[in-house]
Amino acid sequence: MKTYYITTPIYYANGEPHAGHAYTTIAADALARYHRVNGDDVFYLTGVDEHGANIDKTAESKGYSPQEYCDMLAPIFTNLWKRLNISNDIFLRTTSDLHKRGIHKFLTALYESGDVYKGHYEGYYCRPCERFFPDKEIPEDKTCPDHKIPLELVKEENYFFRLSKYQDKLLKLYSDQPDFVYPDSRRNELLNVLESGLEDISISRSSVSWGITLPFDPEHIAYVWIDALPNYITALGYDIDDQKFHSYWPANVHMMAKEITRFHAIIWPAMLMAIGLPLPKQIVAHGWLTKDGEALSKTRGIFIDMDGDIETYGVDAFRYYLLREFSFGNDGDYRPARLHARYNADLANDLGNLLNRVLGLLNKNFDAIPSPTTPGEFDDEIKTLTEETITSLDEHIKAFAFDSALESIWVLIRRVNRYVQQTEVWTLTKPETKPRMGTILYNCLEALRIISVLLSPFIPETSEKIQLQIGLKNFDSDTNWGNLQEGILVSKGEPIFPRVDLKKEEKTETMKPKQAKPKSKKKISENISFSDFQKLDLRIGIIISAEPVEGADRLLKLQVDIGDETRQVVAGIAEHYTSDTLIGQQVVIVVNLEPATIRNVESQGMILAASGESVVLVTPEAEVPLGTEVR
């Protein structure tokens, strides 16, 4: 029996899961189920990554120990997966013994490979990022670009992994195995990274406490990614080297969202090379979800209402919509209106109604499933198309084209609807035509049975409902035509996808104004003295010219009149303001900031702006004389 090992990332447990996590997990679930129904021995892994300074900090801010916090959060993930019908075989927590033991073995092996060395690291460090900035990346103001807080000059003794050594081997991997990274767009990006050179990476932290200690130096904690990536082997029992590990590793697919491909497609394979383990076969990245065209954002309250949509349309409709409407690999725009349209058109009208009408006809005219005694026109077409669908489905699945996969099944569903129409079964009630009627109904049911098998990876609950209504007590996953037995008593057939009235929906939607209050998540910094504050010289100025900076997308070169003089300031606001709207604006400018050169342009100060998801200039509430002090 072929094995198939598929993984999602272990999601970082410093917040609740969102639709993006659900998307990854549902896609991986579809693959896992597809391979299971085709007879493979499948192992499907998902889980949570529970270590690192961020979790420690989040836990502390909520008044819990990190372990307590993780223990609270893990069930939120598992409950969601249960609700979404995720068929994972394991839910790995990095705080589990299984993982900790595996990591010890992994780190020991890595250490013994000779590619780990101890280095003194002196450099600029961002605590929330848990990372050092390489020399060429240090911002001139020594502020973390993501967290907007000052970098700390930290001198740490760290262990490093000789990633640089693996550049050529990785390049060879990419050329020998062109499908190692899917889709090609991601592969190209990573090739760029590889070709521009790799630096060794530090794999430990001595300043962080919440994590796994290095087996060869208890003073150090494994860096979160070094702790997390090997979960793919620790989950299989790598530490005891058992049969399970050897039968499932290497993984067939590591599935993830596009932002973490670098860790999976560069660092992870390099580490595996170092310890002499086989590499995963494919790194598969999907795009991000937007909602009605806007990026998801906690702070702006833009989120996908999974609970609401699942409540209205059902889990399978949610799964179906995500897999059917988005082309996997690209970003996808989640639009409740489209979900609604898909639900009614595809699920209720095409599939649900087909099952219902066939069962209705059968119940009205027969006591049980009749035998196909009387072949006729179109029968072969239905049978042939069913078989062709099985083949094309397989091709699409291999290419991660869930949308085409589902579309190909729907071609068959529509064909069966047409079959009912063409044969006008409902007219064949006379004794002499009844055997033909029975045959047609048998064919319809058999097609529906096979369709339910083909659909089971995507919408498992529906598949079961279909088979139950057909009268099968145990799920029959045989896709050979004719496997359906005659004489089975069918059920009455309640609609499996009752139509949803849009007007009702609009009402309920307006009834729950669930707007999150926009707020910044950055914590208040440490206190400074009043004299510290007084050191700042803030003045009112007016922008008299603004032009783009050569070679930079975000920068504008501004001339600001502050009364006595004109200052040239470079500001990273080009994405939010055009020159026209800026000229004539009064702004607050820091005039005693030491000058800096950015992109060969001198900047003699800094314009204040609220900078969160959007950037908004700070301006005086009423016009004031230029050069006025701000305090």
Place this chain on the structure above:
RNA sequence: GCCGGUGUAGCUCAGUGGUAGAGCACACGACUCAUAAUCGUGCUGUCCGGAGUUCAACUCUCCGCACCGGCACCA
């Protein structure tokens, strides 16, 4: 600025060197077994713009525009 991608019917997208397709939506018709479902027919397009190669380009080449990623940049 560099690298890559995308731009086709109202919407979501497929597609080929010979003058364009699917689903949804829309209109009309058929049917009445079925969840106002199904089936048929029809409709709309400067296939982003421009130049070039070719007997012929939406499909190839070049230039440009727009949007989206990645990298650089964010005092």
